Amino acid sequence: MIIQQISVFLENRSGRLTEVTAALGDQGINISALCIAETSDFGILRMVVSDVNKAQEVLRGRGFSLSVTQVICLRVPNQPGAVNQALRILSKASISIEYMYAFAVGAAAFVMIRTNDIEQSIAVLLENKLTLIPASELHES
């Protein structure tokens, strides 16, 4: 249930994001999820891609600094209180959330979560009958 996420250091200059998306697109690498954490000078682009190893090679080849981190993808019903329930489970298990990004479409909402203990997060969420999406499902075309 662990998903490998690539994080890339980007300067706040026009065209930087496009260079990443073009490089991945040219190599046939699909981006399944993406978010940017930004400051005044730089941003951290976080994304889940169809081929982590190839994406690393392509981006390092273009001089980008990057790292791979582990995240989980939670699916909850697209209704009030659904995310709260999951967060309470994590909080009760003394797990801290480092960051998350989410969106909802139709009846479902998807939440990408990075915690301080991924293995434990998976264990408690599954124990409480929550649904985690495996990486393979994100990359199906």
Add this chain to the structure above:
Amino acid sequence: MEREHNLDIMTLMVEVDEHVFSDKVGQLETWTKKVHHALESTLGISINVKLVEPKTIERSEGKARRVLDKRKL
């Protein structure tokens, strides 16, 4: 080097390689502050620190251009 309202402002550009890079914004900001404080306590002047991507600082085989003076003197 830049000049704003008769004050000279120095900004040190630091390339972020993978030894420094962190997925967390807070860690990168803490690191930037550390460099800023180290410079200030050693040199006695306040220098802005700006993180930039690897290989964005100009390389030269001859005399390297390490100082960009943008002041209109």
